[in-house]
Amino acid sequence: MDGARLGGLLGGEPKVVAAGAPILAEALQQQAVRVERVDWRPPPDWAVDALNAVLGDPRHAAANATAVERMLAARPRLVDVRPASEVLGLEKGTFLHAGPPLEWERASGPMRGALVGAMLLEGLASSPEEAERALEAGTATLDSCHHHGAVGPMAGVVSPSMQMFVVEDDQNGRARRSYCSLNEGLGKVLRYGAYGPEVIERLRWMGAVLGPVLRDAVRRHGPVDLTAITAQALQMGDELHNRNRAATSLLVRELAADIITAGAPASDVAEVLRFVNGNDHFYLNLAMAAAKVGADAARGVPGSSMVVAMARNGTDFGIQVSGTGDRWFTGPAGVPDGLFLGSYGPQDANPDIGDSTIMETTGLGGFAMAAAPAIVRFVGGQVPDALAATHRMYEITLAEHPVFQVPILSFRGTPAGIDVTRVVRTGILPVINTGMAGRVAGTGQVGAGLVDPPAEAFSEALRALARLAG
Numbered sequence: 001m002d003g004a005r006l007g008g009l010l011g012g013e014p015k016v017v018a019a020g021a022p023i024l025a026e027a028l029q030q031q032a033v034r035v036e037r038v039d040w041r042p043p044p045d046w047a048v049d050a051l052n053a054v055l056g057d058p059r060h061a062a063a064n065a066t067a068v069e070r071m072l073a074a075r076p077r078l079v080d081v082r083p084a085s086e087v088l089g090l091e092k093g094t095f096l097h098a099g100p101p102l103e104w105e106r107a108s109g110p111m112r113g114a115l116v117g118a119m120l121l122e123g124l125a126s127s128p129e130e131a132e133r134a135l136e137a138g139t140a141t142l143d144s145c146h147h148h149g150a151v152g153p154m155a156g157v158v159s160p161s162m163q164m165f166v167v168e169d170d171q172n173g174r175a176r177r178s179y180c181s182l183n184e185g186l187g188k189v190l191r192y193g194a195y196g197p198e199v200i201e202r203l204r205w206m207g208a209v210l211g212p213v214l215r216d217a218v219r220r221h222g223p224v225d226l227t228a229i230t231a232q233a234l235q236m237g238d239e240l241h242n243r244n245r246a247a248t249s250l251l252v253r254e255l256a257a258d259i260i261t262a263g264a265p266a267s268d269v270a271e272v273l274r275f276v277n278g279n280d281h282f283y284l285n286l287a288m289a290a291a292k293v294g295a296d297a298a299r300g301v302p303g304s305s306m307v308v309a310m311a312r313n314g315t316d317f318g319i320q321v322s323g324t325g326d327r328w329f330t331g332p333a334g335v336p337d338g339l340f341l342g343s344y345g346p347q348d349a350n351p352d353i354g355d356s357t358i359m360e361t362t363g364l365g366g367f368a369m370a371a372a373p374a375i376v377r378f379v380g381g382q383v384p385d386a387l388a389a390t391h392r393m394y395e396i397t398l399a400e401h402p403v404f405q406v407p408i409l410s411f412r413g414t415p416a417g418i419d420v421t422r423v424v425r426t427g428i429l430p431v432i433n434t435g436m437a438g439r440v441a442g443t444g445q446v447g448a449g450l451v452d453p454p455a456e457a458f459s460e461a462l463r464a465l466a467r468l469a470g
Contacts, residue, residue, distance in 0.1 A: 043425045047459070050466035054421055057469040059303030067298040067306040067322040068398040068417035071362060074169045074294030076178075077223035078286060081215040083207070085160035087179055088148050092122055094141040098156025098355040099313025100328040101144050104135050108314035110193025110350050113441030114155035115140070117195030121203050122159050128195060128442075146309055146320070149296065150179040151288045151355035154191035154437055155314065162203070163211025167226065167289040169297065178293035180285040182206055182214075185278070188444035191354075192437045205271075209264075213272045216262035217255050224254055226290040229283070230364070231403045234414075239372035240287045241356055241365030242379060242433050242448060247283035252276055288355065291362040298322050298417075305465050306398060307418040310361050310430065310453065314353035314437070319457045321420055323468065329461040331454025336436050338380040338449015350439040352451045357432055363401045363416030366431035366450070367393045371406045371414070379433045379448050389431045390415065396422040396430065420465065423458045 043051060054060060084090045095118050097111060107115070116131040119140070125131035134140065145152045152158055164179045184202060188194035218224065229250045236246035252273070260269055276282050295308045304322035311318055318328040333351035340348070359365035369375055370390035373383040390406065393415040400413030418430055429452045436447040 043427075047424050047462060050462050051421055051425060053466040053469040054305055054462065057303050060305065060469075063301045063303035063323060064306055064398055064417075064419065067301045067304040067308075070172045070301075071294050071298040071306075071308075071417060072399060072401060072403075073171045074227075074290075074297050075171055076167045076169045076226045076290035076293045078165060078218055078226055079168045079223050080166035081163055081182075081211050081218055082166060083160065083211070084158050084162050084164050084179070084181075087164055087166055087177075088150065088158070090158070090160040092160055093124060093139065094143070094160070096143055096145045096148060096150060096152065096156070096158040097313060098145060098152045098154065098353060099311040100316050100318035100330055101147075102142065102313045102315060104138070104140075104142070106315050108350050108353065109439050109441040109443070110353060110437035111155045111157075111314045113193030113195050113443075114157040114190050115142075116441065117190045117193075117199055117203075118157045118159040120195060120200050121190075122161060144311075144313075145355055146292075146311060147326070148179070149177060149292070151292045151311075151358050152181060152191070153183070153285060153288065153356045154354040154435065155193055156355050157190065161207050163207055163214075165286050165289050167286070167293050168223070169293045172297045176293050176296055178289045178296065180289035180292070182210060183279060183282045183285045185275075186281065186445055192435070192444045193350075193441050194444040195442060209268050210272055210275065213259060213262065213264045213268055214255075216264065217258040220262050221255055221258040224251075226286060227403055229254070230287060230290065231405070233283075234368060234371045234404055235407055237372050237374055239365055239368040239375055239433070241284070241359040242435065243280075243372045243375050244283040244287065245280040247287065248276065248280055251283050251286070284356065287364070288358050291358040291364065292355075295358060295361050300325065303469075305420040305462075307361055307420060307461075310357040310418075310432075311355045312352045312357065314350055317352060317453050317457060319453070319461060321461050321465065324461065324464050327464065329457045329464070331456040334451050334454065336434050336447075336449035336451040338436065338447055339378070340436070340447035341445065344438070344446035348438055348440075348443070348446045349436045352432075352434060353437055354434065356434065357453075360430055360432050361418065363397070363404060363414040366433045367397075367416070368404065368406065368414045369431070369433065370408055373408075375433065379450055381450070392428055393431060395426055396428050420458050420461045423455075424462050427455075429453055429455060429458075
């Protein structure tokens with residue numbers, strides 16, 4: 001624990017900070033002593049030399065300060081909606097996907113299902129069987145969304161004809177852009193690996209109607225301040241990963257007049273507003289693009305141990321760190337623990353998948369659960385668990401967000417800027433709340449819950465940082 005955190009705990013009326021075995025804390029609480037429990041343990045033996053090397057690097061403190069300052073300074077704005085073929089230069093037969101790089105042979109069920117659906121959407125196959133044979137033969141080019149300034153929820157598959165949110169940030173001395181597809185809603189959708197006729201029909205409508213209507217509205221409106229919407233949504237009970245009800249409503253309120261007056265047929269306008277109104281997660285994809293452009297601003301700072309990406313492809317969980325370039329550090333993706341839909345159970349859930357952990361990377365999602373106690377009804381647990389999750393994340397982060405604040409914590413900023421050294425030193429892993437995709441391709445969503453990232457990803461990143469220490 002750092003000095004500032006300890007000082008904060010000890011400020012005000014007397015209290016005891018207790019670490020380790022709970023018996024001491026429990027005994028003191030029985031005597032009406034105020035006790036602040038912290039989850040602390042000594043670092044593993046193997047990590048001592050690596051930690052000493054990284055923490056002793058003369059660049060380290062200033063590098064982390066620079067990286068987190070750049071991330072927190074970002075002020076992303078929605079500036080356009082355009083097809084992936086235009087903004088990402090995707091050609092037919094090229095697909096982006098969530099998480100670290102992945103080949104078809106190692107792809108999980110929902111990833112395979114989403115790629116099959118993308119083949120059908122782009123007219124590269126006339127049946128799921130034909131699409132699967134083509135993918136097995138290696139006719140498609142696959143790459144990570146993160147390699148192209150993009151992010152994708154769940155399977156995260158992006159194909160050339162898909163409409164993309166275009167988000168821009170002109171802080172930190174240069175203009176950056178990030179991209180994310182439009183949200184399809186819940187249930188049987190492509191991002192969860194479903195590819196039935198209703199999935200493809202919806203995607204084609206999104207390309208032909210939803211995207212153009214939003215494009216014309218955004219251009220008529222002018223840049224939309226996503227930081228302001230996100231900050232206000234936190235005050236209204238969202239945490240911006242699995243709860244986006246307030247943020248989606250605020251977005252519609254911001255754009256409604258321009259959607260209506262942008263010149264689209266009245267039937268299209270009604271259909272668009274009806275679709276977004278029925279999709280509480282619509283803002284998630286915008287929040288992801290906003291988080292991505294902020295995290296990317298923090299990349300490439302030599303000596304920094306701050307995480308700039310966490311992502312999963314349904315097989316691997318990977319992280320990228322500011323001071324180690326574009327290298328991925330990976331471990332096996334875990335299966336979330338939470339609530340299941342209908343008759344589904346743990347045996348139906350795929351290992352964790354999606355780029356939406358960019359939200360936790362920048363201090364939202366699981367890190368902001370204290371702002372959204374209602375989230376426990378979606379991912380499981382009790383309200384005190386949501387508060388405890390946010391409190392715990394302050395132990396492994398570099399800063400508190402100056403704009404994203406948690407009312408129930410006296411408007412304390414959300415914990416932001418995951419530090420690899422603190423994760424390894426404390427043994428506390430980032431808390432992630434997530435949806436669950438069905439293990440079998442074509443199933444769709446089966447539930448939602450919490451998941452731990454693999455500790456080895458952070459361990460390998462620390463080792464790499466130690467080798468680079470000056």
